[in-house]
Amino acid sequence: MASNAQDIEKIVDRQYAAGFFTEIDQDTVPPGLDTDTIRLISAKKNEPEWMLEWRLKAFARFQQMREPNWAHVSYPPIDLQAISYYSAPKSDKDRPQSLDEVDPKLLETYEKLGIPLEEQKMLAGVAVDAVFDSVSVHTTFRDKLAEAGVIFCSFSEAVQEHPELIQKYLGSVVPVTDNYYAALNSAVFTDGSFVYIPKNTRCPMELSTYFRINAMNTGQFERTLVIADEGSYVSYLEGCTAPMRDENQLHAAVVELVALQDAEIKYSTVQNWYPGDEEGRGGIYNFVTKRGDCRGARSKISWTQVETGSAITWKYPSCVLKGEDSVGEFYSVALTNNLQQADTGTKMVHLGRGTRSTIVSKGISAGRSQNAYRGLVRIAPGAEGARNYTQCDSLLLGDRSAAHTFPYIECRNPSAQVEHEASTSKISDDQLFYLRSRGIGQEDAVNMIVNGFCKEVFKELPMEFAVEAQKLLGISLEGAVG
Amino acid sequence: MLEIKNLHAEIDGKPILRGIDLVVRPGETHAIMGPNGSGKSTLSHVLAGREGYTVTDGSATFNGKPLLELEPEERAGEGVFLAFQYPVEIPGVNNVYMLKAALNGIRAYRGEKELSAVDFLKLVKARVKAVGLDESLLNRPVNEGFSGGEKKRNEVFQMSVLEPRLAILDETDSGLDIDALKAVAEGVNALRDEERSFIVVTHYQRLLDYIVPDYVHVLSKGRIIKSGGKELAHELEARGYDWLTSEAA
Numbered sequence: 001m002a003s004n005a006q007d008i009e010k011i012v013d014r015q016y017a018a019g020f021f022t023e024i025d026q027d028t029v030p031p032g033l034d035t036d037t038i039r040l041i042s043a044k045k046n047e048p049e050w051m052l053e054w055r056l057k058a059f060a061r062f063q064q065m066r067e068p069n070w071a072h073v074s075y076p077p078i079d080l081q082a083i084s085y086y087s088a089p090k091s092d093k094d095r096p097q098s099l100d101e102v103d104p105k106l107l108e109t110y111e112k113l114g115i116p117l118e119e120q121k122m123l124a125g126v127a128v129d130a131v132f133d134s135v136s137v138h139t140t141f142r143d144k145l146a147e148a149g150v151i152f153c154s155f156s157e158a159v160q161e162h163p164e165l166i167q168k169y170l171g172s173v174v175p176v177t178d179n180y181y182a183a184l185n186s187a188v189f190t191d192g193s194f195v196y197i198p199k200n201t202r203c204p205m206e207l208s209t210y211f212r213i214n215a216m217n218t219g220q221f222e223r224t225l226v227i228a229d230e231g232s233y234v235s236y237l238e239g240c241t242a243p244m245r246d247e248n249q250l251h252a253a254v255v256e257l258v259a260l261q262d263a264e265i266k267y268s269t270v271q272n273w274y275p276g277d278e279e280g281r282g283g284i285y286n287f288v289t290k291r292g293d294c295r296g297a298r299s300k301i302s303w304t305q306v307e308t309g310s311a312i313t314w315k316y317p318s319c320v321l322k323g324e325d326s327v328g329e330f331y332s333v334a335l336t337n338n339l340q341q342a343d344t345g346t347k348m349v350h351l352g353r354g355t356r357s358t359i360v361s362k363g364i365s366a367g368r369s370q371n372a373y374r375g376l377v378r379i380a381p382g383a384e385g386a387r388n389y390t391q392c393d394s395l396l397l398g399d400r401s402a403a404h405t406f407p408y409i410e411c412r413n414p415s416a417q418v419e420h421e422a423s424t425s426k427i428s429d430d431q432l433f434y435l436r437s438r439g440i441g442q443e444d445a446v447n448m449i450v451n452g453f454c455k456e457v458f459k460e461l462p463m464e465f466a467v468e469a470q471k472l473l474g475i476s477l478e479g480a481v482g
Numbered sequence: 483m484l485e486i487k488n489l490h491a492e493i494d495g496k497p498i499l500r501g502i503d504l505v506v507r508p509g510e511t512h513a514i515m516g517p518n519g520s521g522k523s524t525l526s527h528v529l530a531g532r533e534g535y536t537v538t539d540g541s542a543t544f545n546g547k548p549l550l551e552l553e554p555e556e557r558a559g560e561g562v563f564l565a566f567q568y569p570v571e572i573p574g575v576n577n578v579y580m581l582k583a584a585l586n587g588i589r590a591y592r593g594e595k596e597l598s599a600v601d602f603l604k605l606v607k608a609r610v611k612a613v614g615l616d617e618s619l620l621n622r623p624v625n626e627g628f629s630g631g632e633k634k635r636n637e638v639f640q641m642s643v644l645e646p647r648l649a650i651l652d653e654t655d656s657g658l659d660i661d662a663l664k665a666v667a668e669g670v671n672a673l674r675d676e677e678r679s680f681i682v683v684t685h686y687q688r689l690l691d692y693i694v695p696d697y698v699h700v701l702s703k704g705r706i707i708k709s710g711g712k713e714l715a716h717e718l719e720a721r722g723y724d725w726l727t728s729e730a731a
Contacts, residue, residue: 428570429533429534430570431570431572433530433531433532433533433554433570434566434569434570434572435572435580435584436531436553436554436555436558437530437531437532437554437555437557437558437563437564438555438558438563438580438581438584438587438640438644439555439558439559439584439585439587439588439591439644440555440580440583440584440587441555441587442553442555444583444587445555448572448575448580448583449572449575451574451575452572452573452574452575452623453573453574454574455573455574455575456574
């Protein structure tokens with residue numbers, strides 16, 4: 001009988017199930033990064049002058065910045081000049097009006113992922129803005145949303161059609177100077193999603209975007225902006241997988257959320273970028289800046305993320321709690337396997353009185369991976385009566401993986417309450433044997449234990465997404481799950 | 483049904499079982515008694531397929547299959563069930579959900595169709611009553627926050643749903659007060675029939691007042707040193723183990 005550690009390795013050493021590559025003609029610019037590149041992107045997208053200026057300003061600042069090196073990850077230097085900054089499927093020029101006009105190969109890709117657009121279209125309550133590489137290819141449910149006054153479109157469209165909203169909110173949560181990758185994104189972003197929920201409106205369906213990187217050596221710089229006006233509510237789902245490839249890919253997205261008075265934004269992510277092979281070759285570098293601004297009183301922003309992919313993840317969805325009694329939440333499952341590295345967590349910045357935040361982080365490390373939680377809870381002097389609760393659990397599979405926890409707490413108001421709980425455990429032989437002796441196969445047993453460990457986070461996900469998340473976790477751990 | 487021949491097993495190079503011979507026929511209940519450290523729990527674990535033990539000699543066949551070569555879940559599929567001395571807590575995993583996966587795992591092994599959710603629920607409702615398990619425990623995480631008695635009852639409940647051909651009860655009486663003990667024993671007795679066999683591992687005779695065995699075996703230093711009928715248990719109760727262990731030495 002093999003030892004448990006070996007068996008677990010067998011289970012986790014699976015090939016990336018979503019790994020396949022679709023050949024589609026790409027309209028790709030040559031690699032390189034300078035002001036000409038930025039002018040070219042802006043021109044290709046037919047952007048107004050103010051947008052180009054904003055990009056150039058960001059680029060000027062970017063050139064004075066340095067790549068951060070404080071994260072618990074290591075990778076060879078990234079040559080930004082070797083990346084192509086614009087790539088769009090050829091169908092870009094005349095956007096398909098229905099599924100029939102969509103490149104069948106693209107549809108095939110989605111079907112392999114088990115998320116056929118055809119089916120999603122019928123899935124009540126879910127609108128899909130599918131981002132294939134850099135340009136939105138397909139958007140559904142626009143009419144129904146328009147009826148409610150909800151704007152849900154690609155970022156490029158929003159620049160054309162809602163310039164006043166873009167000018168007002170773009171960069172107001174994540175300034176161009178925020179960090180190296182955010183500055184880079186601001187200069188070269190190609191597309192993304194834009195959402196505006198009008199006052200006192202409950203978005204009639206969950207908004208969903210599926211991302212997919214599909215061009216060799218093409219950096220992906222998504223820009224997402226979600227604005228929930230006073231008294232509104234929206235649940236936004238973001239999910240992605242990527243085809244197998246051998247080149248490292250930089251992914252530096254920026255997501256900005258704005259919640260005005262009494263508004264609530266629920267932002268859920270299932271992330272499954274290609275993690276690289278067992279030797280750590282290939283895989284996505286995921287350097288993301290996500291931040292939500294609880295600008296109004298009693299506003300609420302909730303981040304839920306399930307991270308199973310990427311070679312390197314550098315990601316801290318954060319909340320700035322400005323409004324009185326505003327609420328920030330962060331629920332996270334981060335699974336790393338093989339040679340994956342994740343440095344992820346959150347920042348909760350309490351500025352307003354009576355602000356509250358909850359952090360529940362579950363890290364699972366398998367193979368030879370490195371999994372770090374990094375969290376900051378900052379209570380400003382004015383945050384009278386602020387409260388934070390942090391729970392941070394790590395689960396180790398096998399004996400070659402590592403979990404790290406870096407909690408930072410800065411409290412400048414004596415009336416605040418800050419709690420931090422942390423635990424680290426291994427899947428025990430006892431648990432495995434118990435389940436197996438009941439007739440449950442080893443793979444299913446491991447999967448069951450891991451899913452149980454993540455339950456507190458999964459229950460925060462919308463129903464369909466929770467199923468998707470469990471499936472991804474299963475795929476990442478064992479290849480296939482029924 | 484079960485035939486153990488000259489079974490030797492060790493843990494970390496230390497011999498624990500030194501030649502066990504035992505035959506269990508359908509419908510029989512065998513009690514394995516013995517002092518601490520005699521190898522009782524090791525025998526249960528080796529039969530159920532727990533890792534960490536090395537079988538150095540001998541064999542165990544179960545309905546003609548080489549039991550010791552099967553994975554634990556395959557043994558469950560063949561109809562072996564181990565009621566744990568210390569049932570394991572599995573945070574976040576719903577008790578009934580786990581049991582459904584277990585039952586369907588066993589059915590899949592046997593080439594049977596999965597039980598529908600409705601049929602499964604019916605079965606669960608019937609069995610939970612029969613063993614007197616608090617229904618609210620069904621949807622709690624497996625064994626988490628259960629009292630000692632509840633954990634053991636949960637084991638018997640699982641057994642009643644999985645309907646094994648051979649159930650091994652590993653010190654099921656440990657840590658139970660007399661009422662809990664009776665309840666657990668009743669649950670076990672309800673499952674006894676002409677086909678199903680039991681191996682009841684216990685330190686004390688007390689449990690055997692309620693689960694009356696057909697045979698009693700005394701284990702000492704990894705060997706069965708005496709076998710007899712149920713009256714042997716009473717003799718042990720009266721005289722302790724010393725007279726036997728010194729006799730054997």
